[in-house]
Amino acid sequence: MAISYKRLPKFDYVKPIDMQDALDLLGRSEKGKAILYAGGTDVIPKIKTRSISAPDVLIDLKGLPGLDGISYDDQKGLTIGALASIYSVAHSPVVRARFPLIAQAASTIASTQIQNRGTIVGNICNAVPSADSAPALLCLGAEAVCISRTGERHIGLRDFFTGPGRTALEADELVTEIRIPPLSGKGVYHKLSPRSRMDLAVVGVAVFVDTGNGEFKDVRIGLGAVSPTPMRALGAEAVLKGERIGDQVIQEAARKASKEASPIDDHRASAEYRRLMVEVLVKRALKQVALN
Amino acid sequence: MELKHIRFVINGEPCELRVPPWRTLLEMIREDLKLTGAKEACGQGECGACTVIMGGKSVNSCLVPAVEADGQEILTIEGLARGDELHPLQEAFVEHAGMQCGFCTPGMIMSAKFLLDTNGRPDTAQIKDGIAGNFCRCTGYTKIVESISAAAEALKGGR
Numbered sequence: 001m002a003i004s005y006k007r008l009p010k011f012d013y014v015k016p017i018d019m020q021d022a023l024d025l026l027g028r029s030e031k032g033k034a035i036l037y038a039g040g041t042d043v044i045p046k047i048k049t050r051s052i053s054a055p056d057v058l059i060d061l062k063g064l065p066g067l068d069g070i071s072y073d074d075q076k077g078l079t080i081g082a083l084a085s086i087y088s089v090a091h092s093p094v095v096r097a098r099f100p101l102i103a104q105a106a107s108t109i110a111s112t113q114i115q116n117r118g119t120i121v122g123n124i125c126n127a128v129p130s131a132d133s134a135p136a137l138l139c140l141g142a143e144a145v146c147i148s149r150t151g152e153r154h155i156g157l158r159d160f161f162t163g164p165g166r167t168a169l170e171a172d173e174l175v176t177e178i179r180i181p182p183l184s185g186k187g188v189y190h191k192l193s194p195r196s197r198m199d200l201a202v203v204g205v206a207v208f209v210d211t212g213n214g215e216f217k218d219v220r221i222g223l224g225a226v227s228p229t230p231m232r233a234l235g236a237e238a239v240l241k242g243e244r245i246g247d248q249v250i251q252e253a254a255r256k257a258s259k260e261a262s263p264i265d266d267h268r269a270s271a272e273y274r275r276l277m278v279e280v281l282v283k284r285a286l287k288q289v290a291l292n
Numbered sequence: 293m294e295l296k297h298i299r300f301v302i303n304g305e306p307c308e309l310r311v312p313p314w315r316t317l318l319e320m321i322r323e324d325l326k327l328t329g330a331k332e333a334c335g336q337g338e339c340g341a342c343t344v345i346m347g348g349k350s351v352n353s354c355l356v357p358a359v360e361a362d363g364q365e366i367l368t369i370e371g372l373a374r375g376d377e378l379h380p381l382q383e384a385f386v387e388h389a390g391m392q393c394g395f396c397t398p399g400m401i402m403s404a405k406f407l408l409d410t411n412g413r414p415d416t417a418q419i420k421d422g423i424a425g426n427f428c429r430c431t432g433y434t435k436i437v438e439s440i441s442a443a444a445e446a447l448k449g450g451r
Contacts, residue, residue, distance in 0.1 A: 006335045012293050013313035013359050044316075044355040045336045058313065058357070087349075111425020112406065114337055116349040117356070197424040198338065 008047055009054035015063040019147070022059060027149045027172040034059055036174055038083050039117035041110070042126040067176060072098050077181040080120050082174070086133075087115035099180060101187030101208060105136040108191045110198060121175050124160065127167045127229070128200070134161070134230035135206035135222030136189050142180045148173040161229035185210035185218060186289045190281045201225045202269045205281040209240075209289050216240045216290065221253075221282060226261035226274050233257035236282065245290045254283035298362035302327070303371025311358040318342045318353035320361065321368060329369035329398035333427075340426035343399035344368045350406035352425070369398035372405070380446040381405060381439075390439030392430035400426045404440045408447060416441070 016022040026034055035055040037043040046052045061067065061083060068083035070092045078098050080089060089095055090106040109115060109123065109132045123133045124144065134157070142157045146169060157178075160168050169175070187208035193199035204224030210217045219240040221233040236257035243249045263274035295310035302325060311320055321327050321344065330353055333341035337352040344353045345367040346360075372379035381401050384390065391397045400423060407414060407422030414422060419440050420433070428436060 004336060006332060007319075008314040008316065010293065010312070010314050013296065013357060015359075040355055040357070041337055041352075044357075048335060060357075060360070062360075110337075111340065111352075112403065112422060113340060113343055113350050113352045113425045116406075117351055195424075197421070 004045075004049045006048070008044070009050075011047075011055050012057040013060065014057055015060040017063045017065070019064055020149075022061070022064060022174070023147065023149045023172070025057070025059060026174065029056070031171045033057070036061055038062060038119045038122050039085065039114075041114045041118040042122060061174070070094050074182060076179055077183070078102070078179070080178045080180075082121040082176050083119060084121075085116060086110075086118045086120055086123065087112065089120050090115065099140060099183075099187075101136045101140070101189060101206065102133070102180070105133050105189035105191075105206060108132050108189065108197065108201075121178060124157070124178065125167060125169065125175060127161050127165050129164050129227060129229055130201040130204060130225035131230060132189070132191060132201055132204060132224065135204050135224045136187065136208075137178065137180065138222040138230055138232050139187060139206050139208040139220035140180045140183055141220075142178050144175045145177045145179060146173045146175050154179075158232065164228050183208075183210075187220075188285050188288050190285050192277055192281060200268065203263075203274050203277045203281060204230075205278065205285050207282065207285040207289055209286070211245060211290055214245055216243055216245060219253075219286075221257055221286075223257065223261055223278060226263040226278055228262070231260075233260045233282070235260050240286075247287075250283055250286045250290070253286065254279045257282045296359045296362075298359060300361040300363065301365045303366070303368060309358075313357065313359055315358040316354055317344070317346070317351075317356035317358050317361060317366075320358040321353060321366075327368050327370050330402075331395055331398065333395070338427075339396075340399045340403060340423075341396055343402045343426065345402055345406060348409070350403050367402070367405075369401055372401070379405075381408070381443040384439040384443035384446060385436075388435055388439040388442055390431070390436045396426060396428040396430075400428065400436060404443065407440070408444055412444060412447065414440070414444060 033056040036059045038061045067081040069081045095103045143154045189206040191201045192203040206222040208220045219237045224230045236253040239253040258275045258279035261278045263271040331341040333339045335354045337355045342354040
């Protein structure tokens with residue numbers, strides 16, 4: 001059983017107001033000695049349980065300008081700043097209008113209190129396989145804009161997750177925003193968990209489809225909690241693309257998705273159960289968005 | 293490591309403190325300010341017993357560094373009543389038996405306050421969603437939901 005200390009270990013705290021200062025501090029520090037945080041809803045518990053060692057300094061990102069916005073334009077699509085809280089994304093009129101799937105997925109995360117502090121970017125950077133925002137963002141082809149002292153790069157979310165709790169970010173890099181390119185279609189996120197909000201997803205399924213003339217023009221299926229990283233079920237997508245919408249092809253795709261998943265046994269569920277539930281939930285989600 | 297000098301407003305009163313960087317908001321509220329309504333149960337942001345309202349938002353104070361209180365307005369359960377006059381939420385919890393041992397209650401009421409501040413007419417599903425982060429081991433939640441519903445009715449006059 002994990003031991004959790006109620007008291008935090010000693011560390012310093014800084015709140016830079018200039019991005020360059022933040023990046024310099026991050027770049028100068030030995031790996032793991034300067035820890036970035038925004039909401040702290042993953043970082044603080046991890047420090048309390050000692051699953052990450054005490055930093056020398058906690059860098060509060062909330063003083064940095066220009067990172068808390070949620071905006072849309074027809075070129076870039078939707079931009080979610082690093083400091084935009086999960087609550088603000090779940091309730092944003094812009095997100096609800098352009099990509100309701102993202103607002104819906106965000107609304108399944110934890111509790112109101114956690115959502116008021118935690119951020120979508122933080123959810124991605126924490127990179128647990130069950131991250132509730134990940135399947136939806138993967139479906140929508142999101143990318144992370146990352147900066148360090150040496151420059152900026154964009155990492156597609158499919159390349160961003162590299163393992164359970166691991167990302168492609170270098171030690172001196174931080175994510176400033178997530179961008180989702182313009183895309184038409186409808187989607188839904190199904191989170192299977194014992195308690196609807198506070199539990200991690202045992203299985204998370206997001207689908208996003210564009211249909212017309214009774215056919216699947218485009219299909220994206222994102223899976224969470226059933227592989228080392230959140231993933232796309234590309235084989236299942238290929239089964240559906242260009243096909244007439246119908247029960248049989250949906251069933252086939254759902255079965256294919258469950259074969260593409262590589263879940264593990266853990267205290268939340270067995271691999272076998274997760275695999276079965278991938279099929280059930282992919283089928284349910286596809287029917288929900290395609291047959292309405 | 294130096295203490296951080298912070299200035300904030302707590303339950304309408306201005307306050308100034310020097311806190312170490314590793315102090316949590318919950319520790320500061322309970323131990324420095326002696327406001328012991330907010331409780332420490334899980335210390336992990338999983339149970340909501342520590343819920344207070346900072347900057348107008350309900351937060352798990354066990355996960356907030358105390359230094360972040362600087363420049364903020366903080367509301368705890370102790371700040372809801374006006375003298376002897378209980379807040380309609382508190383009245384409703386008394387009327388409708390929304391408490392048994394009372395340990396979860398301060399956090400529960402602060403979450404309910406945030407819910408009603410943002411949605412004055414929540415239905416049962418929205419109430420349950422609004423208190424999803426507050427655990428109660430005694431009541432089975434039914435009376436809590438009824439209390440919050442009754443408070444929403446009473447608050448239609450606004451407060």
